[in-house]
Amino acid sequence: MLLSKSTTIPNPCRSRRRSLFSASPKRTSGAGSSSSSSSRRANVAVRAVISSDDKKSVAVATSSSSGQQQQQQQQMSSPPSAIDVTVVLTVRSRLKEKLLEKAKDRWEHFVTGIGQGILLQLVSNDVDHVTNSGKRSTEAAVRGWLPKPSSHPSIVEYAANFTVPYDFGQPGAIIITNLHDREFHLMDIVVHGFSDSPSFFHANSWIHSRLDSTERRVIFSNQAYLPSQTPEGLKALRKDVLVSHRGDGKGKREKFERVYDYDLYNDLGNPDKDVDLARPVLGGKERPYPRRCRTGRPPTKSDPSAESQVEKRHHVYVPRDENFEEIKQDTFSSGALRALLHNLIPALRAALSSSDRQFECFSDIDRLYKEGVLLKGETEKFMDGSILSSILSSLLTNVTSIGERLMKYDIPSIISRDRFSWLRDNEFARQTLAGVNPVSIERLREFPILSKLDPAVYGPPESAITKECLEQELNGMSLEEAIENHRLFIVDYHDLLLPFVKKINSLKGRKAYASRTIFFLTNAGILRPIVIELSLPPKTRSSGTRKRVYTHGHDATSFWIWKFAKAHVCSNDAGVHQLVNHWLRTHACMEPYIIASHRQLSSMHPIFKLLHPHMRYTMEINTLARQSLINGGGIIEKCFSPEKYSLEVSSAAYKNMWRFDMEALPADLIRRGMAVEDPTMPCGIKLVIEDYPYAADGLLVWSATEDWVKDYVNHFYPDAASVLSDAELQAWWDEIKNEGHRDKRDEPWWPALASKEDLVRILTTIIWTASGQHAAINFGQYPFGGYMPNRPTLMKRLIPQEDEPEEYQKFLLNPQYVFLSSVPSQLQATQVMAVQDTLSTHSPDEEYLGQVHESRSHWICDQKVLSLFENFSTRLEEIEETIKRRNKDPGLKNRSGAGVPPYELLLPTSGPGVTGRGIPNSISI
Ligand SMILES: [Fe+2]
Numbered sequence: 001m002l003l004s005k006s007t008t009i010p011n012p013c014r015s016r017r018r019s020l021f022s023a024s025p026k027r028t029s030g031a032g033s034s035s036s037s038s039s040r041r042a043n044v045a046v047r048a049v050i051s052s053d054d055k056k057s058v059a060v061a062t063s064s065s066s067g068q069q070q071q072q073q074q075q076m077s078s079p080p081s082a083i084d085v086t087v088v089l090t091v092r093s094r095l096k097e098k099l100l101e102k103a104k105d106r107w108e109h110f111v112t113g114i115g116q117g118i119l120l121q122l123v124s125n126d127v128d129h130v131t132n133s134g135k136r137s138t139e140a141a142v143r144g145w146l147p148k149p150s151s152h153p154s155i156v157e158y159a160a161n162f163t164v165p166y167d168f169g170q171p172g173a174i175i176i177t178n179l180h181d182r183e184f185h186l187m188d189i190v191v192h193g194f195s196d197s198p199s200f201f202h203a204n205s206w207i208h209s210r211l212d213s214t215e216r217r218v219i220f221s222n223q224a225y226l227p228s229q230t231p232e233g234l235k236a237l238r239k240d241v242l243v244s245h246r247g248d249g250k251g252k253r254e255k256f257e258r259v260y261d262y263d264l265y266n267d268l269g270n271p272d273k274d275v276d277l278a279r280p281v282l283g284g285k286e287r288p289y290p291r292r293c294r295t296g297r298p299p300t301k302s303d304p305s306a307e308s309q310v311e312k313r314h315h316v317y318v319p320r321d322e323n324f325e326e327i328k329q330d331t332f333s334s335g336a337l338r339a340l341l342h343n344l345i346p347a348l349r350a351a352l353s354s355s356d357r358q359f360e361c362f363s364d365i366d367r368l369y370k371e372g373v374l375l376k377g378e379t380e381k382f383m384d385g386s387i388l389s390s391i392l393s394s395l396l397t398n399v400t401s402i403g404e405r406l407m408k409y410d411i412p413s414i415i416s417r418d419r420f421s422w423l424r425d426n427e428f429a430r431q432t433l434a435g436v437n438p439v440s441i442e443r444l445r446e447f448p449i450l451s452k453l454d455p456a457v458y459g460p461p462e463s464a465i466t467k468e469c470l471e472q473e474l475n476g477m478s479l480e481e482a483i484e485n486h487r488l489f490i491v492d493y494h495d496l497l498l499p500f501v502k503k504i505n506s507l508k509g510r511k512a513y514a515s516r517t518i519f520f521l522t523n524a525g526i527l528r529p530i531v532i533e534l535s536l537p538p539k540t541r542s543s544g545t546r547k548r549v550y551t552h553g554h555d556a557t558s559f560w561i562w563k564f565a566k567a568h569v570c571s572n573d574a575g576v577h578q579l580v581n582h583w584l585r586t587h588a589c590m591e592p593y594i595i596a597s598h599r600q601l602s603s604m605h606p607i608f609k610l611l612h613p614h615m616r617y618t619m620e621i622n623t624l625a626r627q628s629l630i631n632g633g634g635i636i637e638k639c640f641s642p643e644k645y646s647l648e649v650s651s652a653a654y655k656n657m658w659r660f661d662m663e664a665l666p667a668d669l670i671r672r673g674m675a676v677e678d679p680t681m682p683c684g685i686k687l688v689i690e691d692y693p694y695a696a697d698g699l700l701v702w703s704a705t706e707d708w709v710k711d712y713v714n715h716f717y718p719d720a721a722s723v724l725s726d727a728e729l730q731a732w733w734d735e736i737k738n739e740g741h742r743d744k745r746d747e748p749w750w751p752a753l754a755s756k757e758d759l760v761r762i763l764t765t766i767i768w769t770a771s772g773q774h775a776a777i778n779f780g781q782y783p784f785g786g787y788m789p790n791r792p793t794l795m796k797r798l799i800p801q802e803d804e805p806e807e808y809q810k811f812l813l814n815p816q817y818v819f820l821s822s823v824p825s826q827l828q829a830t831q832v833m834a835v836q837d838t839l840s841t842h843s844p845d846e847e848y849l850g851q852v853h854e855s856r857s858h859w860i861c862d863q864k865v866l867s868l869f870e871n872f873s874t875r876l877e878e879i880e881e882t883i884k885r886r887n888k889d890p891g892l893k894n895r896s897g898a899g900v901p902p903y904e905l906l907l908p909t910s911g912p913g914v915t916g917r918g919i920p921n922s923i924s925i
Contacts, residue, residue, distance in 0.1 A: 081165070081166055082163045082164065082165055082166055083163065083164050083165075083166055083168060083193055083194065084161065084162070084163050084193055085122070085137075085161065085162040085163070085164055085171075085191060085192065085193035085194065086159055086160070086161055086162075086191075086192045086193055087120055087122070087140075087159065087160045087161075087162065087174065087189060087190070087191050087192075088157055088158070088159050088189065088190045088191075088192070089118070089120075089142060089157065089158045089159070089160075089186060089188075089189050090155060090156075090157050090186070090187040090188050090189070090190075091155070091156050091157070091158060091184055091185065091186055091187065092154055092155050092156075092185045092187055117141070117142065117178070117179050117180045118141065118142040118158070118160075118176065118177070118178055118179065118180070118184075118207075119139045119140070119141055119142075119176070119177040119179065120139065120140055120141075120142065120160050120162075120174055120175070120176055121136055121137055121138070121139045121140075121174065121175040121177075122136065122137040122162060122164065122168075122171045122173075122174055122191070123135070123136055123137075123171065123172060123173040123174065123175060123218075123233060123234065123237065124136070124168050124169035124170065124171055124172065124233045125169050125170045125171070125172040125231030125232070125233045125234060126167075126168070126169030126170075126231070126232065126233050127232045127233050128233075133233065133236050134172065134173070134231075134232070134233025134234055134236070134237065135168055135169060135233060136175075137162050137164045137168070138162070139177070140160045140161060140162050141160060142158045142159065142160045143158075143159070143160060143161075155187070162193075169233065170194055170195075170196055170199070170231075171191055171194065171199060171221065172220065172221050172223070172231050172233060172234045173201075173218050173219065173220050173221065173234055173237055174189055174191075174201055174218070174219050175216050175217070175218055176207055176216060176217045176218075176219065177210060177216050177217075178207045178208060178209050178210055178217075179209075179210055180209055181209050181211050182209055183206045183207060183208050183209055183212075183256060183320075184206070184207055185205070185206050185207075186203040186204075186205055186206075186207050186219070187203060187204055187855060188200060188201060188202050188203050188204070188858055189201035189203060189219060199221050199861075200221065200222045200858040200861060201219045201220065201221050201222065202219075202222045202856070202858045202859055203219045204321070204855050204856065205217070205219070205320075205321050206256070206320045206321060208256040208257075208320070209256070212254070212256040213256065213257075215244065218237050218240070218241050220234070220237075220238075220602070220603055220604045221604075221861070222858050222859065222860055222861045223604070223860075223861045223862075224604060224605070224606040224609055224716070224860055224861075224862060224865075225604045225605070225606075226605070226606065226716060226717075226722070226726055227602070227605070227726060227727055227728045228722075228725065228726070230604065234604075238602045238604060241602065241603075242599065242600065242601075242602060242728075244258070244259075245258060245259060245260050245319075245598050245599050246259070246260070246261065246599045247259030247260075247261050249261055249294070250296070251296050252295070252296040252297055252298070252317075253294070253295050253296045253317040254317070255315070255317065255320065256320055257317075257319065257320060258319045258320050258321060258598075259294075259319060260293065260319050260594075260595045260598040260599050261293065261294035261595070261599075262291040262292070262293070262294055262592070262595060262739050262740060262742075263291060263292055263293065263294035263295070263307075264281050264282065264283035264284065264289070264291065264292075265281065265282035265283055265289050265292055265626075265647070266281040266282075266283075266305055266306050266307050267292075267295075267297070267306070267307040267309070267626055267631075268282070268626060268630065268631050268632055268647060269300075269303075269306055269631075269632040270300075270309045270631070270632055270633070271300050271302040271303045271306055272300045272301050272302050272308065272309075273309075274633075275302075276644075277632040277633050278302075278303060278306070278632070279306075279631075279632045279644070279647065280648065281305055281306070282647055282648075282650075282651050283742070283743060284743065285743070287648065287651040287655075288651060288654055288655045288743030288744065289588070289650075289651050289654055289743065290584075290588045290589050290591060290592050290654070290740060290741055291591070291592050291595070291739065291740050291741075291742060292588070292591055292622065292626065293317075293318060293319070293591065293595060293619055293622075293623070295307070295316060295317040296317075297310065297317075309627075309631075310627075312341075312342050312627065312628060313342065316623045316624075316626070316627055317623075318619045318620050318623050319598070319619070322617070322618075322619040322620050323620050336838050336841060337621070337624055337629075337838050337839070337925065338624060338628075340834060340835065340838045341624070341628040341629065341635070341835075342628065344407070344834060345635065345831055345834065345835075347375045348373065348375065348407065348827070348830055348831060348834065349827065349831075350375075351373060351374065351375045352373065352826055352827040352830065356825050356826060356827040357825060357826055358820055358821045358823075358825050358826070359820045359823075359825075359826060359829070360817070360820065361816065361820070362789070362816070362820075364820075364826070365787070365788060365789065365829075368408075368409050368829075368830065368833070369408070369409050369410070369411045371406075371408075372406035372407050372408030372409070373406070373407045373408075373830055374405075374406055374407075375405045375406070375407055407830070407834070409786065409830075409833055409834075409837065410782075410786070410837070410914065411786075412782055412783050412784070412785070412786030412787050413783040413784075413901050413916055414783060414784050414786070414787050414790050414901070415787045415790075417899045417900070417901055418898070418899025418900075421899055421900075422787060422789060422790040423563070425528055425529050425552060426526060426527075426528065428529055428566055428570075429519050429526075429527035429528055429529050430527065430894050430900070431784065432489075432491060432519070432527070433527065433689065433691070433692045433693060433694065433695075433894050434692075434693040434694060434894045434895055434903045435780065435784050436577060436777065436780035436781055436783070436784040436785065436791075436905075437573055437574075437576070437577035437581060437777070438692075438693070438694035438695075438776065439581050439668070439672075439694070439776075439777070440491045440493075440573065440576060440577075440581070441489055441490070441491050441519070441672065441674065442489065442490055442491070442492065442672040442673050442674065443486055443488070443489055443490075443672065443673030443674060443688055444483060444488035444489055444490045444518065444673075445483065445673050446483075447467065447479060447483060448462050448463060448465075448467075449462075449463035449465055449490070449492070449516065450462060450463070451463070451494055451495055451498075452495055453494075453495050453498060453499065456541070457537075457538075457541070458498060458499075458537060458538065458545055459537075459538045459543070459544040459545035460544060460545070463494075463516060463533055463547070464533055464535075464547035464548070464549050465516065465518060465531055465533050465549055466549075467479045469531055469549060469551070470482075470488070470518065470530065470531060472551070473520055473528075473530035473531065473551065474487075474520060474530075475520075475522070475523070482520070486521070486673075486688045487520060487521045488518060488519070488520060488521075489518070489519040489520075489521065489527065490516060490517065490518050490519070491515075491516070491517045491519075491569070491573070492516045492517075493514055493515050493516070493569075493572045493573070493576060494514045494515070494516050494533075494535055495514075495656070496514075496576065496580075496649070496652060496653055496656070496657070497512070497513075497514040497515075497572060497575075497576075497649070498514035498535055498537055498545075499537075499652065500512075500642055500645050500648070500649055500652075501513060501514055501535075501536060501537055502536075502537045503645055504641055504642055504643065504645060505536075507643050507644075509794075509796050510641055510643055510794060510795075510796065511795050511796055511797050511798045511822075512568070512571065512572070512641045512642075512794075512795060513534035513535055513536060513568050513572075513798070514534070514535045514536075514572070515532060515533065515534055515535075515568060515569045515572045516532070516533040516535075517529055517531070517532050517533075517569050518530055518531040518532075518533075521689065524893075525689075525690075525691060525893065526893060527689070527894075529552070529566070530551065530552070531549060531550070531551055532549070532550045532551075532562075532565040532566065532568075532569055533547055533548070533549050533550075534547070534548050534550065534565060534568055534799070535547045535548075548799075550562060550565040550799075557812070560811070560815040560819070561799060561800070563819065564799045564800070564819065564822070565799060567789075567792055567795060567819070567822070567823065568795055568799070570790070570791050570792055571641050571791075571792050571793060571794055571795045572641070573791070574640065574641075574785070574791045574792065574793045575640050575641050575642055575646070575649065575793070575794075576649075576653070577777070578636065578640060578793075579630075579636070579640070579642070579646055579647070579649050579650040579653070580649070580650055580653040580657075581777050582774075582777045582778060583625070583630060583650060584650045584653060584654055584658070585658065585663065585769070585773070585777075586769055586770070586773055586774040586777060586778070586923055587618070587621070587622050587625065587774075587923055588622070588650075589658070589663070589741075589769065590615075590618050590766075590769060590770055590923055591618065591619060591622055591740075592736055592739070592740020592741055593611075593615075593736060593740065593766050594615040594618055594619055595619075595740060596732050596735040596736045596739070596740050597611055597612075597615065597732065599732075599735065600728055600731040600732035600735055601728050601729070601732050602728060605728055605729070606712070606715075606716045606860075607716075607729060607732075607759075607763070609859060609860050610709070610712055610763065610767075611763070611766065611767070612856075612859070613847060613852075613853070613856065613859075613921040613922060614766065614767050614770040614771060614921050614922050615770070615922055616847065616921065616922040616924055617922060617923075617924035618770070618922055618923045618924065621923065621924055621925060629835070630646065630647060632644065635831055635832070635835055638828065638831065639793050639794065639824060639828045639831055639832045640793045640794055641793070641794040641795065654743075654744075655743075658744070659747070659749050660741070660744075660749070660750060660751070660765065661749050661750070661751055661765075662749075663765050663768075663769055663773075664702075664761060664764065664765045664768070665683075665695075665698050665699060665702040665768060665772075665773070666683045666684065666685050666699070666702065669685060669687070669695055669699075670685060673688065674687065674688055674689065674692065674695060675687050675688060675695065676688060682699065682703050683699050683702065683703050683706075685699075687699075691891075691892045691893060691894045691895070692894070693886075693892075693894055693895045693903035693906075694776055694903070694905070694906070696886070697879075697883050697886070697903065697905075697906035697907075698772055698773075698776065698906055700879045700882060700883070700906075701768070701771075701772040701849070701876075701879060701906055701908070701919065702764070702768055702772065704872060704875040704876055704879060705764050705767055705768055705771070705772070705849075705872075706760065706764045707872070707875070708868065708869070708871070708872035708875075709760050709763045709764045709767065710760045711868040711871070712865065712868060713756050713759050713760050713763070714756065715862075715864055715865060715868065717756050717759070719756070720754060720755040720756060723753065723754065723755060723756055723758070723759055724754055729753070729759070730753065733753040733762070737750050770921070770922050770923055771849045771919050771920065771921055771922070772849070772906060772919055774920075774923045775905060775906065775918065775919040775920060776905045776906055778839060778840070778923075778925065779840050779842070779905055779914075779915070779916060779917070779918065780840070780905050780916060781836040781839050781840045782833070782836040782837045782839070782840035782914050783840065783901070783914070783916040785832065785833070785836045786833055786836060786837065788823060788824060788829040788832070788833070789823065792822075792823040792824055793824055793828070793832055794823075794824055794828070795822050795823065796821065796822050796823070797818070797821065797822040800818065837914060838925070839925055840914045840916070841912075841913055841914050841925065842910050842911070842912050842913060842914075842915060842918055842920070843912060843924065843925070844912040846910070846912070846918065846920050846924075847920060847921045847922075848908055848909050848910065848918055848919055848920055848921065849876060849908050849919040849920070849921055850869075850872055850873040850875075850876035850877075850908060851873070851909075851921070852869075876908045877908075879908060880907055880908050880909060883903075883904070883906065883907050884907070886903075887902035887903060887904070888902075901916075904916055904917035905917060906919060907919075
């Protein structure tokens with residue numbers, strides 16, 4: 001459940017369920033409150049609250065003046081010697097237990113008071129001068145129980161009572177020992193009884209059984225502290241927890257562990273199963289790549305450098321709190337993807353592979369939406385479980401007879417409004433600005449167009465696109481004028497893909513070029529594709545590159561050839577989108593930030609608290625992708641042009657193109673020439689094409705995020721010196737550069753982290769990558785790719801040429817047939833559609849930018865921060881209205897007009913399902 005932006009965010013410093021507790025709350029102090037002051041407050045707090053079950057004596061701490069007088073009188077007459085404290089734990093029971101093992105539910109043991117199952121110990125902010133560490137209470141067992149909130153049948157509360165000395169000080173941490181033989185999921189802890197009561201300890205964490213590890217868990221209060229502000233009593237614990245998160249880099253990681261460590265991408269192949277499934281290690285000098293989470297699985301038998309695979313039905317290690325597979329609502333996305341990849345896709349293959357055919361006519365494709373694909377037998381075995389059936393029900397709509405199901409697709413938005421728009425040049429161009437991959441287009445700034453590839457290998461660097469060829473399409477404008485007036489644009493995949501084309505074209509069922517597409521911005525402000533260059537590498541070292549240039553013609557043959565050329569461009573674009581702009585630049589690049597955050601930033605650190613919602617489920621979804629999506633023989637390889645070279649293409653892009661500083665939206669737009677610097681404009685840049693929906697809406701979201709981050713950073717850091725002296729923060733940034741992105745560690749472009757401005761830019765870039773950037777690149781996959789001819793993910797034939805008479809004759813006789821035999825087969829297309837549909841789906845409990853998930857409602861105890869966050873939420877509401885207005889503006893032809901879908905990918909909110917809109921906080925699908 002989410003707290004909507006219009007809902008007042010609960011004050012984590014405010015008491016809840018006061019009827020159950022007699023203590024009146026007092027507001028806690030802001031960041032950096034001193035432990036000595038809290039100690040002083042403890043002195044005036046009188047014996048306080050009890051749990052609801054035992055009805056012991058009550059002495060009320062109250063903030064009213066009469067209450068204070070009463071307290072003072074009591075203190076004067078009989079100074080308190082101790083404080084009675086109640087600690088309430090909110091625990092979420094496990095779904096599987098509720099469904100399958102209710103009779104054996106071991107929670108009942110301690111609910112009914114039998115068990116000493118959970119031991120708690122309070123740790124004070126103040127130091128015990130005997131032990132020289134934080135004062136500790138005695139351990140107390142959880143014993144009572146409180147009524148369950150009616151809206152959450154799986155949530156239970158338990159209580160423990162303590163008595164601590166009156167000078168104990170404010171509790172800053174709770175140490176938990178779980179004596180049960182199974183883990184439990186702790187949502188949060190509330191402590192009543194101290195002067196600053198209630199105190200919140202946000203956990204949202206699995207607490208392992210002592211049978212798994214004797215290490216005790218530490219949960220800190222929700223007060224944010226920079227390292228230097230850490231209360232003396234917590235300093236050692238703060239360090240210990242971070243050391244524990246780092247692990248020792250040895251051995252196989254176990255499911256219950258919470259160790260965040262780095263590893264190479266050496267787990268994509270499966271050479272023990274098949275030599276053809278061996279894949280090179282990504283990471284290192286030859287094939288640089290970001291690091292992933294280390295699992296410590298043993299190497300394969302056939303290749304010691306490769307990590308062994310686990311069976312698909314088993315989970316791969318991710319730190320325990322990254323994996324919430326027991327809770328349906330929270331794991332809808334990963335659960336849906338897992339069910340799709342491990343159950344539905346195999347059923348689809350079984351149904352279609354024996355007769356895998358090309359589509360014979362376009363109406364064959366239309367039938368996928370009207371009639372669906374009949375799946376036999378296989379479906380029943382995985383439709384029994386209620387979770388899977390609910391997840392897959394959107395795709396599997398009908399039972400036609402026993403053992404049969406129809407897999408039926410929704411009509412994607414690309415054809416729902418205009419059945420034939422995908423055929424038009426203006427739509428082809430519009431999608432470079434408002435489609436699912438709006439980040440490849442650049443302004444053409446130099447002519448001739450030159451390759452940076454080694455001419456000794458790839459031939460002369462000059463493009464075959466000539467000045468004469470271009471000027472025929474410029475409505476009388478000279479090439480020089482067009483360049484100077486910002487009227488020419490290019491999508492250039494030549495240098496990235498040409499080194500792979502020879503290898504790709506040697507694969508069965510693959511034929512590719514490296515493409516360049518030139519666009520002209522007309523006087524009417526409409527982008528139009530005017531020239532496509534398709535290149536093949538030299539046949540021999542001494543021969544030149546084979547480059548052909550195509551322009552749109554008006555006769556039937558020219559039209560079809562132009563259509564073929566555009567389809568090849570689209571297949572290039574689909575591969576770069578998926579392997580580079582989606583997987584690499586968002587999913588893979590986020591993982592090191594997440595690992596470093598857990599290793600170097602305490603959960604007390606304000607920057608950890610800021611980043612935490614932007615890290616939800618990313619490691620889990622990435623792990624699943626490595627297991628079943630981008631792995632050797634996985635869906636991506638089967639259905640995209642580069643096949644087994646797919647991740648090598650991704651690595652080449654990381655090597656040659658990726659820069660952290662250019663992942664900031666304004667910097668990226670400047671780099672691509674799509675904006676120019678203009679200090680008078682918001683974000684300091686002006687778009688070259690004003691009607692560039694991704695950029696125009698993205699800058700609104702970027703700007704709001706940057707202002708929120710700026711306010712947040714200013715609240716915690718008074719000056720540059722405080723940034724420089726923050727040891728955790730500096731270690732975090734060092735580790736991102738030197739470990740997580742180790743292969744790029746010597747690059748000169750890494751931003752310094754020496755000022756508040758540096759920190760704001762770095763954090764905004766990370767948050768933008770996880771939120772707006774991923775949303776823009778991810779959630780349009782089905783809306784644009786769900787109609788395969790609009791974005792074929794691979795091509796099987798080169799363009800018909802007159803010097804190949806037999807093939808050319810076939811083309812002349814039946815161009816539609818040749819076109820459809822060149823694009824993905826029925827099995828390939830339907831698999832991609834199913835994956836894209838799932839990847840484009842919002843979970844029912846998605847947490848969107850500017851919102852706070854209910855499970856995090858006590859994420860921080862700081863009124864000022866909560867007020868700043870309200871401002872951010874309000875700003876995003878305004879942005880939503882601005883985007884809606886833009887989509888109705890007839891002057892913005894790339895997002896409104898006859899049959900034109902509005903640009904909604906950067907609308908902040910969404911409902912569940914495939915909506916083509918909504919910015920989740922994190923990459924969770
Ligand atoms: Fe994604």
